[in-house]
Amino acid sequence: MSAAKNINISLQIWRQKNSKEKGKMETYKLNDVSTASSFLEMLDQLNEQLVNERKEPVAFDHDCREGICGMCSLYINGRAHGPDTGITTCQLHMRMFNDGDTIVIEPWRSAAFPVIKDLIVDRTSFDRIQQAGGFVSVNTSGNTIDANATPIPKEDADKAFEAAACIGCGACVATCKNGSAMLFVGAKVSQYALLPQGRVEATARVLNMVRQMDEEGFGNCTNTGACEIECPKGISLENIARMNREFLSASLK
Amino acid sequence: MKLDSKIPEGHISQKWTDYKDHLKLVAPNNRPKIDIIVVGTGLAGASAAASFAEMGYNVKAFCYQDSPRRAHSIAAQGGINAAKNYQNDGDSTFRLFYDTIKGGDYRAREANVHRLAEVSGNIIDQCVAQGVPFARDYGGLLDNRSFGGTQVQRTFYAAGQTGQQLLLGAYSSLSRQIGLGRVDMYNRHEMLELVKVDGKARGIIARNLITGEIERHSAHAVIIASGGYGNVYFLSTNAMGSNVTAGWKIHKQGALFANPCYVQIHPTCIPVHGTNQSKLTLMSESLRNSGRIWVPKKKEDAEAIRAGKLKPTQIAEEDRDYYLERRYPAFGNLVPRDVASRAAKERCDAGFGIEANDTNEGVYLDFSTEIQNKGKQTAYAKGNHNPSQEEITTLGKAWLEEKYGNLFTMYQKITDENPYETPMKIYPAVHYTMGGVWVDYNLQSTIPGCFVAGEANFSDHGANRLGASALMQGLADGYFVLPYTVSNYLADDIRTGKISTDLPEFVEAEKSVKDSINKFLSNNGTKSVDHFHKRLGNIMWNKVGMGRNEQGLKEAIEEIAALKEEFFKDVYVPGNADELNPELEKALRVADFIELGQLMAIDGLQRKESCGGHFREEYQDAEGETLRDDENFKFVGAWEYKGYDIKNEELHKEELKYEFIKIAARNYK
Numbered sequence: 056m057s058a059a060k061n062i063n064i065s066l067q068i069w070r071q072k073n074s075k076e077k078g079k080m081e082t083y084k085l086n087d088v089s090t091a092s093s094f095l096e097m098l099d100q101l102n103e104q105l106v107n108e109r110k111e112p113v114a115f116d117h118d119c120r121e122g123i124c125g126m127c128s129l130y131i132n133g134r135a136h137g138p139d140t141g142i143t144t145c146q147l148h149m150r151m152f153n154d155g156d157t158i159v160i161e162p163w164r165s166a167a168f169p170v171i172k173d174l175i176v177d178r179t180s181f182d183r184i185q186q187a188g189g190f191v192s193v194n195t196s197g198n199t200i201d202a203n204a205t206p207i208p209k210e211d212a213d214k215a216f217e218a219a220a221c222i223g224c225g226a227c228v229a230t231c232k233n234g235s236a237m238l239f240v241g242a243k244v245s246q247y248a249l250l251p252q253g254r255v256e257a258t259a260r261v262l263n264m265v266r267q268m269d270e271e272g273f274g275n276c277t278n279t280g281a282c283e284i285e286c287p288k289g290i291s292l293e294n295i296a297r298m299n300r301e302f303l304s305a306s307l308k
Numbered sequence: 309m310k311l312d313s314k315i316p317e318g319h320i321s322q323k324w325t326d327y328k329d330h331l332k333l334v335a336p337n338n339r340p341k342i343d344i345i346v347v348g349t350g351l352a353g354a355s356a357a358a359s360f361a362e363m364g365y366n367v368k369a370f371c372y373q374d375s376p377r378r379a380h381s382i383a384a385q386g387g388i389n390a391a392k393n394y395q396n397d398g399d400s401t402f403r404l405f406y407d408t409i410k411g412g413d414y415r416a417r418e419a420n421v422h423r424l425a426e427v428s429g430n431i432i433d434q435c436v437a438q439g440v441p442f443a444r445d446y447g448g449l450l451d452n453r454s455f456g457g458t459q460v461q462r463t464f465y466a467a468g469q470t471g472q473q474l475l476l477g478a479y480s481s482l483s484r485q486i487g488l489g490r491v492d493m494y495n496r497h498e499m500l501e502l503v504k505v506d507g508k509a510r511g512i513i514a515r516n517l518i519t520g521e522i523e524r525h526s527a528h529a530v531i532i533a534s535g536g537y538g539n540v541y542f543l544s545t546n547a548m549g550s551n552v553t554a555g556w557k558i559h560k561q562g563a564l565f566a567n568p569c570y571v572q573i574h575p576t577c578i579p580v581h582g583t584n585q586s587k588l589t590l591m592s593e594s595l596r597n598s599g600r601i602w603v604p605k606k607k608e609d610a611e612a613i614r615a616g617k618l619k620p621t622q623i624a625e626e627d628r629d630y631y632l633e634r635r636y637p638a639f640g641n642l643v644p645r646d647v648a649s650r651a652a653k654e655r656c657d658a659g660f661g662i663e664a665n666d667t668n669e670g671v672y673l674d675f676s677t678e679i680q681n682k683g684k685q686t687a688y689a690k691g692n693h694n695p696s697q698e699e700i701t702t703l704g705k706a707w708l709e710e711k712y713g714n715l716f717t718m719y720q721k722i723t724d725e726n727p728y729e730t731p732m733k734i735y736p737a738v739h740y741t742m743g744g745v746w747v748d749y750n751l752q753s754t755i756p757g758c759f760v761a762g763e764a765n766f767s768d769h770g771a772n773r774l775g776a777s778a779l780m781q782g783l784a785d786g787y788f789v790l791p792y793t794v795s796n797y798l799a800d801d802i803r804t805g806k807i808s809t810d811l812p813e814f815v816e817a818e819k820s821v822k823d824s825i826n827k828f829l830s831n832n833g834t835k836s837v838d839h840f841h842k843r844l845g846n847i848m849w850n851k852v853g854m855g856r857n858e859q860g861l862k863e864a865i866e867e868i869a870a871l872k873e874e875f876f877k878d879v880y881v882p883g884n885a886d887e888l889n890p891e892l893e894k895a896l897r898v899a900d901f902i903e904l905g906q907l908m909a910i911d912g913l914q915r916k917e918s919c920g921g922h923f924r925e926e927y928q929d930a931e932g933e934t935l936r937d938d939e940n941f942k943f944v945g946a947w948e949y950k951g952y953d954i955k956n957e958e959l960h961k962e963e964l965k966y967e968f969i970k971i972a973a974r975n976y977k
Contacts, residue, residue, distance in 0.1 A: 059582065073887065091581045093722075099586050099838070106836040106891065111882050114890055116374065118547040120587040122718055123472055124378040139721075146721045171518055172888045179495060182375050186487035190480035191439045195359040195787055197430035199437040203394060206448025216441035216466055219473055220714075223377055252439045 059091035062154040066101065068113055069161045071170050074177075078170065080159075090150040094137060095120060095127065097149055114173040120145040122287065125222030128229070129174055130161040135226035135285040143224060143287045163229035167236065167272045178225050180271035181239060187267035188260040189243045191252050211249050218245040220288045227282035227290075233274030238282040240268050241294035248301050258305040265302055309948060311564070311962045314748040315419040320968040321401070324423045327749075328792050332799035339364035342798050343527040343807070345512055347499045347554050349376035351471075351779060352762025353533030354478035355786025361485035363791060365798075368525055369482070370494045370514055372549055372893075377479045380535060380547040381782060384471025385592035385715065386455060387463035388779040390428035395452050399460040401425045406969060408777060411457045411644055412742075412770020413920035413936060414971050415567070415944070417964065419749060420767045427788040428780055432464055434787060440477040442466050455775035456593055457644035457976075463776045468592050468715040474779055478786070497523075498893065499554045501817045502530065502561045502758065509558075509758035510807050513817045515825075517893065520886040522821055524814045526807035529757045529794055532558060533786070536741035536763040538571065539897075540905045541853075542845025544738035545577060545590040551897040552904050555745050555764050563753035564946035564960060566766035567743035568904060569912035572773050572921045573854050574739030575648035578722055578732075579663045579670040588737040589722055591673070592715055593775045596641045598682075598708065599673040599732070601648070602628040603660040614664045620672055620731050631655055635931075639976040646772045646920050646934075647976055649736035653854050654932060656735070663733055674731035679704030736854060740778055742769040742921060743911070746946040746962075750793035751785060759794055761785035766944065771920025825885050828895045833880040837894040840875045844868065844898070844905055852909045857925040864909040865955065872902045906954040907947060914959060917941045938971055 063086045071078025085104065088097050095117050102112035118126040127144040131137035137147040152158060160174065168176040193199060207215075219242070227238035244261050247253025253260070276295055283292045316327040334342065342365050346357040349371040357369040371379060391404040404425040409416055432450070436442065442464050443451040452461040466473040485491040494514065501513040503526070511526035537552035538544035559565045576591045604610045605627050612618035631651055633640045643651075655661065656669045663670030683704025687695035695703070705728050709716065716727050723733070744766040751759050751767070762782040769777065808814075847867050851860035875898070883889040918927040918934035919941070927935040943961040950956040 089582050089584055092584050093586075096584050096586045100584055103836055103838060106880065106882060109880070109882065112891060114888055118373060118378055118549050119380060119383045120548055121383055121545075121589045122721070123383050123469070124373070124380070124547060126373060126378050141717065142721050146718070148722070148724070150724060175888065178374055182377070182483065182486075182493075182495075185377075185480065186483045188487075190484040191437065192484060193434075193437045193481075195355065195362050195434065195481055197427070197434045197788055199433050202392075202432045202436040202442075203449050205436075207444055208448055209444050209446050212441055212444040212448075215439075216443075216473070219441050219466075219476065220469060222472070223375070246441065247439050250439050250441065252437055 059089050061087045061089055062149065062152065064088055064152060064155070065157040067157060067159045068174070070113070070173055073172055074169055088149055090148070092149045093120070093145055094131070094147040094149065095145050114175050116175050117145060122146045123222060125224035128163050128176065128224055130163060130229060132159050135163070135230040136287055140284070141287060141289060163225055165228045165234040167234060168225060168228060180273070181223050181225065181236070183271060184236070184240055184264055184267045185243065188263035191247060192256060205251050207251060215246050215249040218242040218249070218290065218294050221290050222288055224287060226285045226287060228273065230281045230285040231274065232279060232281070233277060235276045236268050236273040237276040237295045237298065238286060238290055240264055241298035242290045244298040244301055245294040248297060257301060258308055261298065261301040261305045309754065309960055311746070311946060311960055312748060313417065313962055314750060315417065316749065320418060320422045323419050324426055331792055331796040334795050334799050334802060336364055338802040340366060341802055342366065343368065344529050344531065344794070345525060345527040346370070346531045346533060347512065348379065348532065348534035348764070349482065350379035350381035350533065350535055350762060351475055351478055351782030352786045353531070354379070354475065354482045355783050356531055356533060356761060356790050357491055358478060358481035358485050359787055359791045360794070361490035367485070367491045368494065368527065369491055370497045370499055372496065372498045372517060374495055376482055376493065376495070377476060379475060380550050381475045381779070382472045383547065384779055385468040385590065386594040387453065387465035387470045387776040388431065388474060389455070389462050389776040390432045390464060390780070391425055391462060392429050392432060394450060395461045397460045399462050403460065404428060404462065407458050408768070408774060409770065409969050410974060411772055411774035413772050413974055414770065414938065414942065414966065415919055415964065416768055416770030418966060418968055423789065424768050424781060424784050427784045430788060431780060431783045435474060435477050438477040438481060440466070440473050453594060453597055454642065456596060456642050456648065457774040465594065468594065468712055471779060474783065478783070500557065500821045500896065502558045503813050503817045504561060504755065505807065505811055505813050508756045511809065511814060513821045515821070518888050520884070520889065522818055524809035524818060526809045526814070528798055528801045528804060528807065529759065531759045531761060531790065531794070532745065532764050533761040534764050536744070537901070537904055538738045538741050540844065540901045540908065541738045541848045542841050543580065543585060543588050543849070545574060545588050548587060551900065553897050553900050555760070556900040556904055558745060558753060558755060558758055560949050561755060562949070563755050563758060564746040564948055565743070565907065566746035566944050566946040567911065568908040568947070569852070569915060570742035570771050570921045571738060572645055572740040572742060573649040573736045575645055575652055575736050576673060576734045577737035578719065579665070579735040580667065581665065589718070590737070590739060591719060591732060591734060593645070595673060595712060595715065598678040598711070599641065599675050600630055600677055601632050601641050601671055601673055602630045603655045603662060603671050605629045607659050610660045610662055613662045614668060616664060620662070629660070636976045643976045644772060644774055646923070649854060650923060650932070652736055663735065669735045670733045671735065672731035673734045675708060675727065679708060682707040740773050742766065742771060742773055746944065750796070751789055752793065752797065757797060759790060761790060771922055824896070825892065828879065828881045828892060829885055831879060831881065833878040835878050835880060837879060837881065837891055837898050840871065840879060841894070841898045841901065843871060844902055847871070848905050848908070852905070852912055855923050855925045856912050858913065861909050861913040865906060865913070868902060868906040868909065869955070872906070875899070875902060903954050907957060910954065910957065911945055911947065915941055915945065
């Protein structure tokens with residue numbers, strides 16, 4: 056492990072009061088940042104400095120800070136979740152940066168994710184896509200068959216799990232030049248398509264979810280693959296292919 | 309006030325069944341006349357909201373996150389218990405019940421815990437039916453593993469993301485109901501007050517966190533499922549936004565707060581790295597199935613490691629102290645969490661800690677033995693009976709990656725060390741709170757119509773939580789308990805009609821919320837909210853932490869009282885009320901944490917015994933094990949709010965009766 060040290064950095068951060076007003080980049084200097092700190096801890100440090108100067112702190116989304124809730128969402132030096140792969144912003148550490156660096160921080164940039172304030176965007180479009188069909192229609196009574204009554208091949212279960220690992224952070228949309236949500240929706244469609252429990256309503260599911268995705272204003276997929284590269288959970292492009300197959304066969308029914 | 313737990317009569321195995329048979333019902337055609345509010349959308353809240361909507365009630369659900377899918381249940385890693393006995397290792401409802409009561413150090417209610425064990429199997433069936441992708445074996449059947457404090461394999465899991473998959477299952481059910489228009493979902497909203505009308509819970513005051521608007525919402529019943537209060541310590545494994553506000557507000561309105569001193573310190577977290585740290589990260593307890601915990605036997609080796617002169621891999625096998633295996637041969641590395649945590653503290657306090665920071669706190673979790681064992685096993689399974697050392701290591705690492713890959717990656721990202729090559733460094737951290745709002749068997753608080761579920765209530769874990777049991781409780785409460793007990797309560801409300809939000813009680817509650825917000829924003833203070841939160845955390849960790857004593861607790865009570873005065877006088881909250889204002893959100897939450905922190909110390913002081921997560925240094929045996937006092941402290945300590953000065957809170961005791969389990973000393977040797 057490289058020993059932690061302190062660095063001085065310069066930050067360019069998108070400030071926007073609310074969804075109606077125009078935003079602009081602001082520059083801040085921040086000294087004595089430990090390279091063992093996480094990126095969000097660095098922002099905490101900046102905000103502490105701003106509060107002490109009686110200035111308004113920078114608003115950003117975050118919660119679990121262990122890479123699983125999907126709430127953090129920064130575009131750092133032109134990359135979703137910053138200059139490392141397979142991680143969320145909360146898992147990015149300052150050891151990735153050097154003394155004297157200038158770091159540019161922006162919110163997710165996509166028409167379907169409007170800015171609420173500073174670095175916080177509205178991702179409820181993802182919820183609405185899920186509400187359109189991302190579920191199995193089973194009553195919550197517990198009066199179902201025994202869990203082992205339907206064996207599922209390990210390979211299918213593993214694939215379904217890999218698709219289900221999506222945390223809904225929106226990095227795929229933010230990084231896509233078309234603002235497409237197909238990696239997210241593909242993952243959801245795949246999870247249920249791969250499991251026997253979800254097959255019964257597979258046709259309606261894929262049609263409804265894709266319709267909702269289009270209504271939300273997400274762009275189309277042109278197979279650039281940037282989403283897969285920036286996905287913190289390594290969700291595979293295979294899921295988009297599977298969704299397309301599901302969609303095609305559903306459309307032909 | 310007399311506490312009535314409403315535990316039904318009859319044999320333990322029949323109580324819940326008989327009770328359900330006699331609860332009142334609300335007919336399907338009457339359910340649309342009734343409104344229910346659910347605060348919090350983690351496992352307990354989302355499953356409850358989905359279930360009530362499914363039944364036909366009108367549901368309003370609230371969460372402070374941008375989506376219900378982000379509730380902190382999502383971060384649970386290891387698994388969920390169920391007495392399915394799929395592995396034929398002798399598991400049963402009784403055994404799960406017994407292990408949980410014992411793990412709770414005989415400070416949980418028998419009837420509640422038995423009910424939990426009874427419905428555990430249904431939870432798995434329900435989740436699989438919802439498409440939760442649990443791990444499976446090659447025959448296509450569900451796989452299991454074991455967890456701390458048990459000797460059977462009853463834990464169902466989805467790699468190290470079980471909480472995520474279960475929450476997404478509950479979220480998908482909730483989403484289905486939102487899509488159907490049966491649940492109104494209020495994202496980015498925070499409940500700031502409970503509204504009582506004629507003594508009954510009839511609504512809440514919530515703040516829209518985006519616009520700052522203060523909203524009134526009425527209902528015939530209010531369910532609080534807002535999680536735990538671990539963030540009292542500032543540093544914990546809880547999500548940054550996890551707070552006690554909903555629970556504390558209802559406490560101030562008359563709901564008793566039970567056993568606040570019971571806090572679980574989880575043994576396997578990544579140690580603190582420095583003063584700017586905001587958060588601690590848990591490494592799943594499931595790793596203890598494969599990892600061996602040790603510190604150097606010789607102090608000079610520990611010193612050399614801390615100084616960076618020795619690597620752990622350079623310490624010979626005979627110079628390692630596998631202290632859990634040494635002290636607790638029957639359970640070894642799988643002893644319950646409180647036992648493992650204290651054992652780590654004991655070694656570090658004695659000077660054997662290995663972390664190179666000012667605390668020197670840290671022990672090793674080593675996977676090298678497992679790499680060898682599993683590597684050999686896999687080679688043999690592939691027909692290679694003479695594998696080279698290199699082949700064994702490669703196969704062993706691949707086995708670990710399949711089982712725990714995401715956890716290893718997470719560890720590496722945070723610490724910059726590769727746990728396949730060098731042992732993980734771990735140390736205990738605040739994780740789960742067993743105390744919470746007092747509820748009866750119906751999960752109803754002492755306020756009629758106000759129910760509390762999941763980690764927010766106190767009921768099922770006793771003094772200590774075993775692994776893989778919190779997910780179980782959240783879903784049991786939401787899917788299988790509240791639908792019955794809340795319906796029973798609501799059966800009297802089918803003629804009540806809509807509750808008006810113009811009632812004077814709503815006007816008054818809204819005014820008090822607005823007043824407290826304005827007070828913060830107009831306060832001419834000088835210090836940030838975090839400044840106070842960190843100071844509170846320091847007091848709590850040092851004096852109400854892993855080990856407590858009378859003097860420390862008394863000091864903590866006074867120090868927190870002084871901190872409270874200073875906080876209200878000197879906190880500076882920037883921004884305005886009518887906009888997204890994270891500093892204001894934090895200020896409102898920290899005000900509640902400070903008061904609760906004081907109550908935690910008060911509760912710890914009165915409990916003159918050691919049990920589970922509550923370790924009073926004065927009460928231990930010669931070997932440093934906990935000394936419980938069943939004669940004097942076999943009760944739930946439930947506190948009644950008595951105004952601004954927390955020291956005036958009044959203690960009520962609910963005696964715990966053990967009719968079906970014989971109380972014994974908890975021994976894991």
